[in-house]
Amino acid sequence: MIDLNLLRNDPAYRRGAVAKGADEAALDELLSAEADRRTRLTEAEDLRARSNSASKEIGASAPEDRPAKIEVAGRIKTDLAEAEEALRQVESTVAGLIVAVPNPAHESVPVGEEDDYEVLREVGERTVAPPLDHASFGEAMGLVDSDRAVRNSGSRFAYLMGAAVRLEFALVQWTMDKLLEHHFIPVVPPVLVREEMMVDAGFFPTDRNQVYEIAGDDLFLIGTSEVALAGLHRGERLDADQLPVRYAGFSSCFRREAGTYGKDTRGIFRVHQFDKVEMFSYAHPETSWDELERLRTIQEEIVSGLGLPYRVINVASGDLGAAAAKKYDLEIWLPSEGRYREITSCSNYTDYSARRLKTRFKGDEGKGGLVHTLNGTACAISRMLVFLFENAQVDGSLVVPEVLRPYCGLEIIEPPA
RNA sequence: GGAGAGAUGGCAGAGUGGACGAUUGCGUCGGUCUUGAAAACCGUUGAACCCUCACAGGUUCCGGGGGUUCGAAUCCCCCUCUCUCCGCCA
Numbered sequence: 001m002i003d004l005n006l007l008r009n010d011p012a013y014r015r016g017a018v019a020k021g022a023d024e025a026a027l028d029e030l031l032s033a034e035a036d037r038r039t040r041l042t043e044a045e046d047l048r049a050r051s052n053s054a055s056k057e058i059g060a061s062a063p064e065d066r067p068a069k070i071e072v073a074g075r076i077k078t079d080l081a082e083a084e085e086a087l088r089q090v091e092s093t094v095a096g097l098i099v100a101v102p103n104p105a106h107e108s109v110p111v112g113e114e115d116d117y118e119v120l121r122e123v124g125e126r127t128v129a130p131p132l133d134h135a136s137f138g139e140a141m142g143l144v145d146s147d148r149a150v151r152n153s154g155s156r157f158a159y160l161m162g163a164a165v166r167l168e169f170a171l172v173q174w175t176m177d178k179l180l181e182h183h184f185i186p187v188v189p190p191v192l193v194r195e196e197m198m199v200d201a202g203f204f205p206t207d208r209n210q211v212y213e214i215a216g217d218d219l220f221l222i223g224t225s226e227v228a229l230a231g232l233h234r235g236e237r238l239d240a241d242q243l244p245v246r247y248a249g250f251s252s253c254f255r256r257e258a259g260t261y262g263k264d265t266r267g268i269f270r271v272h273q274f275d276k277v278e279m280f281s282y283a284h285p286e287t288s289w290d291e292l293e294r295l296r297t298i299q300e301e302i303v304s305g306l307g308l309p310y311r312v313i314n315v316a317s318g319d320l321g322a323a324a325a326k327k328y329d330l331e332i333w334l335p336s337e338g339r340y341r342e343i344t345s346c347s348n349y350t351d352y353s354a355r356r357l358k359t360r361f362k363g364d365e366g367k368g369g370l371v372h373t374l375n376g377t378a379c380a381i382s383r384m385l386v387f388l389f390e391n392a393q394v395d396g397s398l399v400v401p402e403v404l405r406p407y408c409g410l411e412i413i414e415p416p417a
Numbered sequence: 418g419g420a421g422a423g424a425u426g427g428c429a430g431a432g433u434g435g436a437c438g439a440u441u442g443c444g445u446c447g448g449u450c451u452u453g454a455a456a457a458c459c460g461u462u463g464a465a466c467c468c469u470c471a472c473a474g475g476u477u478c479c480g481g482g483g484g485u486u487c488g489a490a491u492c493c494c495c496c497u498c499u500c501u502c503c504g505c506c507a
Contacts, residue, residue: 038467038468041466041467041476042467042468042475042476044476045466045467045468045475045476045477046475046476048475048476048477049474049475049476051487051488052476052488054487054488055435055486055487055488056435056436056488057487058435058487058488059434059435059436059487059488060435060436066487069487070487070488071487072487073487073488074487076487077487194497237427237464358465360464368464
């Protein structure tokens, strides 16, 4: 949810919202409804003040004086009810308009649509396509079984098998160890949350059709542990001097992938269920932009640590989604497709999400405010395997990245005999 | 799944229709005392919003929502959560 005071008073804030596609006329309508709301609020509060004092008088007066006073109080109550109804109406108008306004883009975000991203840098040599693409390689190596998964669960599911499982555990452990160095608190969160949490985390109503719902219970499978981590401090006030508070969530993630029919159908690039280590930071507003750079740096450490060629892009305003004020994507080179594909992203939601979650901080002398929330992928397992299957494929075998060897005890994974 | 109890400030815990935004204790912060600290003593200490240059003022908040009443932490209804016991279970 956006900050109406800033929208009213800060031209840069408003420009950022427009860059994200907010309609100028709709913003004006929102501001005028908000002005109206404050007028109605004052009216209603004045009447309530009168009503309160009238009631107090009744309590303090002699029994024989009460009936007359009760009648007066009753009349105020009628006016109050009218004023409150008017207030409710304008409040619901404001509420309806405000949810449609996205978090304004930061000044450093390129204005434009999906393809107007800015490439910040490319790191590593682009590899040439190996004989087998990631999907064929996974099957041939006995690391992924999609056919049998289809039989039992449907398309976009897979059995991860053998050395692939050891690779997954190694990736998770190595990533977690790295995050521990950066003072993240490891978390295994609930993968089922209530509807309320989905709404507060900003996934509902926009992405409702991407989420699995549990029949019979008001519960939904999370598409990322970000959802559960965002709710960790709902309604709480964190000590300013303890910020940033960083969490590393590990969980399975579930996504319906509605509307992606025919896209990335081979292998485990895009699946309904995968495991992921996710970073989440609760930051002080004054340092949240530094925190975003830190998350991006960690992501680069992870990808380059695995020896994968990648680039960093600054995502354009039109492709940020409602909550992000700025987002970096890391994309790894996928030689079979001859292009970079997304492996991680990290975003600063500023106070957009915190406003709804009511997660605040308190500093010295009662100074406080809403925290800024940031999140970023540390390691999405199935997709990371895809990139390894191609970029680390040598003579039909998989050369395990050096950093993972101590974690899985494998140097090279060879095809089955 | 069955039965019962409960939800009040940072924490503990009073409060059964009017002086309660809420007794008290602990904790917090400030002070006195002390070479310093502890103890003791004195004081202080919730949040959001509206209005205002500021001061002052006002409204709301006792798990959430609705109701009764001139007036609700207190009475009624619904929901959520927590705890205890039984059953079941990795």
